[in-house]
Amino acid sequence: MHGEIITIGNELVSGRTQDLNSWYTAGRLTASGLRVIRVTSVGDDEKRTDDALKRALGSSRFVIVTGGLGSTADDMTCEIAANALGRPLCINDQMLEKIEQYARIRKITMTASLKKMALMPEGARMINPKGATCGFSLVTGGVNFYFLPGVPDQTRYLIDTFVLPDILGRYETLPVMRQRIIKLYGLDEPRIAEMFRSLEEEAGDVVLGFYPHFPENHITISLRGRDEPTISKTLDRVETAISERVGAYVFAHDGREMEEVVGERLLQNEKTLSVAESCTGGLIGNRLTEVSGSSQYFQGGVISYSNRAKMDLLRVSAKTIDTHGAVSPETACEMAMGVRACMDSDLGLAVTGIAGPDGGSRDKPVGTVHIALSSEKGTFTEKYRFWGRRKQVKLNSAMMALDWVRRYLNGDPFIPGI
Amino acid sequence: MHGEIITIGNELVSGRTQDLNSWYTAGRLTASGLRVIRVTSVGDDEKRTDDALKRALGSSRFVIVTGGLGSTADDMTCEIAANALGRPLCINDQMLEKIEQYARIRKITMTASLKKMALMPEGARMINPKGATCGFSLVTGGVNFYFLPGVPDQTRYLIDTFVLPDILGRYETLPVMRQRIIKLYGLDEPRIAEMFRSLEEEAGDVVLGFYPHFPENHITISLRGRDEPTISKTLDRVETAISERVGAYVFAHDGREMEEVVGERLLQNEKTLSVAESCTGGLIGNRLTEVSGSSQYFQGGVISYSNRAKMDLLRVSAKTIDTHGAVSPETACEMAMGVRACMDSDLGLAVTGIAGPDGGSRDKPVGTVHIALSSEKGTFTEKYRFWGRRKQVKLNSAMMALDWVRRYLNGDPFIPGI
Numbered sequence: 001m002h003g004e005i006i007t008i009g010n011e012l013v014s015g016r017t018q019d020l021n022s023w024y025t026a027g028r029l030t031a032s033g034l035r036v037i038r039v040t041s042v043g044d045d046e047k048r049t050d051d052a053l054k055r056a057l058g059s060s061r062f063v064i065v066t067g068g069l070g071s072t073a074d075d076m077t078c079e080i081a082a083n084a085l086g087r088p089l090c091i092n093d094q095m096l097e098k099i100e101q102y103a104r105i106r107k108i109t110m111t112a113s114l115k116k117m118a119l120m121p122e123g124a125r126m127i128n129p130k131g132a133t134c135g136f137s138l139v140t141g142g143v144n145f146y147f148l149p150g151v152p153d154q155t156r157y158l159i160d161t162f163v164l165p166d167i168l169g170r171y172e173t174l175p176v177m178r179q180r181i182i183k184l185y186g187l188d189e190p191r192i193a194e195m196f197r198s199l200e201e202e203a204g205d206v207v208l209g210f211y212p213h214f215p216e217n218h219i220t221i222s223l224r225g226r227d228e229p230t231i232s233k234t235l236d237r238v239e240t241a242i243s244e245r246v247g248a249y250v251f252a253h254d255g256r257e258m259e260e261v262v263g264e265r266l267l268q269n270e271k272t273l274s275v276a277e278s279c280t281g282g283l284i285g286n287r288l289t290e291v292s293g294s295s296q297y298f299q300g301g302v303i304s305y306s307n308r309a310k311m312d313l314l315r316v317s318a319k320t321i322d323t324h325g326a327v328s329p330e331t332a333c334e335m336a337m338g339v340r341a342c343m344d345s346d347l348g349l350a351v352t353g354i355a356g357p358d359g360g361s362r363d364k365p366v367g368t369v370h371i372a373l374s375s376e377k378g379t380f381t382e383k384y385r386f387w388g389r390r391k392q393v394k395l396n397s398a399m400m401a402l403d404w405v406r407r408y409l410n411g412d413p414f415i416p417g418i
Numbered sequence: 419m420h421g422e423i424i425t426i427g428n429e430l431v432s433g434r435t436q437d438l439n440s441w442y443t444a445g446r447l448t449a450s451g452l453r454v455i456r457v458t459s460v461g462d463d464e465k466r467t468d469d470a471l472k473r474a475l476g477s478s479r480f481v482i483v484t485g486g487l488g489s490t491a492d493d494m495t496c497e498i499a500a501n502a503l504g505r506p507l508c509i510n511d512q513m514l515e516k517i518e519q520y521a522r523i524r525k526i527t528m529t530a531s532l533k534k535m536a537l538m539p540e541g542a543r544m545i546n547p548k549g550a551t552c553g554f555s556l557v558t559g560g561v562n563f564y565f566l567p568g569v570p571d572q573t574r575y576l577i578d579t580f581v582l583p584d585i586l587g588r589y590e591t592l593p594v595m596r597q598r599i600i601k602l603y604g605l606d607e608p609r610i611a612e613m614f615r616s617l618e619e620e621a622g623d624v625v626l627g628f629y630p631h632f633p634e635n636h637i638t639i640s641l642r643g644r645d646e647p648t649i650s651k652t653l654d655r656v657e658t659a660i661s662e663r664v665g666a667y668v669f670a671h672d673g674r675e676m677e678e679v680v681g682e683r684l685l686q687n688e689k690t691l692s693v694a695e696s697c698t699g700g701l702i703g704n705r706l707t708e709v710s711g712s713s714q715y716f717q718g719g720v721i722s723y724s725n726r727a728k729m730d731l732l733r734v735s736a737k738t739i740d741t742h743g744a745v746s747p748e749t750a751c752e753m754a755m756g757v758r759a760c761m762d763s764d765l766g767l768a769v770t771g772i773a774g775p776d777g778g779s780r781d782k783p784v785g786t787v788h789i790a791l792s793s794e795k796g797t798f799t800e801k802y803r804f805w806g807r808r809k810q811v812k813l814n815s816a817m818m819a820l821d822w823v824r825r826y827l828n829g830d831p832f833i834p835g836i
Contacts, residue, residue, distance in 0.1 A: 015442065016448075023433055030431075209429070281708075282700030282704040290812075300724050
């Protein structure tokens with residue numbers, strides 16, 4: 001059961017306003033098992049709107065149109081819809097009554113432009129005729145059209161209270177649609193593509209989707225059908241097949257962020273964490289504290305951007321820095337041990353590296369990053385080489401460091417993934 | 419001169435992701451005096467994409483297409499474009515070389531899916547052939563097509579550096595168009611709208627644009643004409659008029675970020691900075707270190723999430739915390755002084771507050787934030803109340819704290835802006 005969304009307004013095609021209506025509507029329709037095949041935005045422009053409506057008439061079962069329903073000169077949706085859908089414009093009595101009532105209450109004189117708002121294509125039914133927010137619907141050529149005002153709050157209200165129930169009510173045979181999101185870190189796009197190919201047989205009717213979300217990769221597995229338990233079992237099977245292939249790289253089986261997963265594991269294990277950040281400059285702390293309640297397990301950290309901070313606050317020895325440099329496994333380990341000691345936390349996590357674009361050398365090129373994790377079991381360190389611009393090196397370093405904590409608490413072996 | 423935008427991806431029509439690409443692109447095109455007649459989003463769907471491309475061929479002079487350029491099976495834009503535009507697919511040598519080089523450097527074996535990325539419609543020219551981010555362009559039937567990757571950062575980069583100059587360069591009869599961006603922080607939308615109204619007379623033909631970019635607000639002033647010096651003089655006049663009205667809130671007269679402006683001021687003034695972050699959790703440090711070369715002026719910081727860290731590392735007295743609480747002007751001041759002392763920096767910046775959603779009280783509601791700045795001139799502090807969710811409170815706190823440093827170094831008085 002597929003349909004489309006048309007949003008109308010100069011502010012949309014000029015980039016002045018983000019089109020939140022189509023985004024919200026598409027999400028709600030998809031979550032209800034309906035398929036959106038296209039979203040079209042046009043300006044307050046007769047030709048383009050007419051074109052969009054006619055095209056929708058030929059390819060969709062339901063069409064949601066927002067915008068252009070006001071009383072000003074550029075609100076022409078009713079007129080254009082009447083022409084495009086071959087229905088003459090006429091006064092809708094229900095709507096006229098509503099407008100007259102509105103004018104009476106506010107002691108406004110009925111003007112031509114107010115009366116114009118009661119003009120609708122013949123056969124239109126008012127949506128939400130009792131509320132202050134209304135639109136209209138129209139069935140023509142077997143297609144259900146819903147015309148809504150462009151104000152986001154009003155659109156959302158009418159979508160949820162009227163449009164969605166109306167569409168779903170019309171198609172009793174609509175199958176169930178379920179989707180799961182699997183988030184991976186450390187596996188690159190070509191290897192995910194290969195994994196997808198190897199899954200083909202097991203996946204069957206399950207639709208696999210791939211969404212890079214730097215530095216993460218997200219996979220969706222979706223299935224529609226008539227029987228909820230069957231769908232659920234099939235999705236379980238595919239999810240297991242994915243885990244068997246790339247389980248070590250999966251950090252979330254739902255929409256959660258890495259910092260939420262790490263926080264949850266720390267809480268479950270009753271462990272506290274502190275961080276010593278050099279090249280990430282505070283990014284790891286920032287991410288950990290995006291989670292409400294993180295003060296239960298996050299003690300804080302030291303942004304040891306200067307060598308002095310590494311020595312004074314983290315007790316990294318001057319000799320280590322002199323001999324091995326600030327970007328070295330030795331310094332990373334001492335930073336991790338130092339922050340664990342000074343913050344009195346169970347785990348100490350440290351990152352030191354060269355984010356670039358300057359500061360690289362032949363031996364230590366830009367993107368060289370050392371991560372270390374100190375715990376009661378000892379201190380581990382590993383060297384990575386990340387690619388990209390400064391921001392990307394920082395993002396990857398922080399993500400990998402957080403992933404270390406996740407893996408450590410899961411009891412997984414460390415795999416240098418990138 | 420009109421054109422359209424086509425964005426491709428299941429995540430767009432399913433409402434999983436907001437279509438920031440079309441919004442940004444539409445805004446940039448409009449600001450350059452070009453007209454966008456339509457924005458179409460389709461899924462990774464051959465039929466709908468083909469349909470959208472063919473329709474664009476018949477109605478636009480330029481078409482910008484984003485998405486579907488990766489190496490996975492659902493990235494079919496090249497193939498569909500080749501069919502829709504009647505150009506056979508062939509290996510683009512420039513692109514193949516690029517991919518081989520990429521594989522060589524990263525020691526990856528060339529796979530079929532990597533090689534597939536070099537297939538392009540005949541006659542396609544690579545966009546940005548020297549950089550890591552690329553797309554391709556194609557002229558057919560008098561229409562300029564630009565195919566770009568769907569990753570927002572990459573799209574923006576290619577739009578600004580290649581697509582926009584290319585379109586503008588193709589139409590010689592197009593008059594000169596100049597645009598400036600003015601970034602403000604601390605002034606809300608209604609007050610900016612008022613300022614716009616008061617500017618009407620002075621602005622004349624200058625087009626004013628307003629783009630909220632939480633927590634910043636960006637204003638564009640644009641003018642087209644035939645004579646560069648006249649345009650420049652007129653824009654100067656409007657820029658001055660804006661500065662006269664709201665100059666204290668303007669932190670950048672160009673595209674720069676707050677952290678770049680702050681870094682430049684610190685360098686100019688030969689001052690160093692360190693930070694003590696409680697509720698921002700590392701965000702300020704992270705932003706400061708986004709700038710290459712920031713180690714010249716940024717010493718580092720302490721993420722004092724726990725009271726213990728405040729006392730042990732920053733030497734905040736237990737009595738202060740007991741008497742006034744961790745979220746208080748007194749604690750903020752001692753944090754700023756403490757970090758300045760332990761990092762031996764010229765300036766010490768501190769933030770302590772309640773980011774929410776929990777932890778608020780009647781006296782100290784969620785969003786209560788104290789900022790303090792310590793320098794040779796003494797230690798100043800101010801209380802703010804920020805609104806919104808946890809992330810927004812953090813963003814506003816970090817932004818305001820950085821703005822304090824900017825204002826301090828400018829010799830501006832502190833204005834509690836929000």
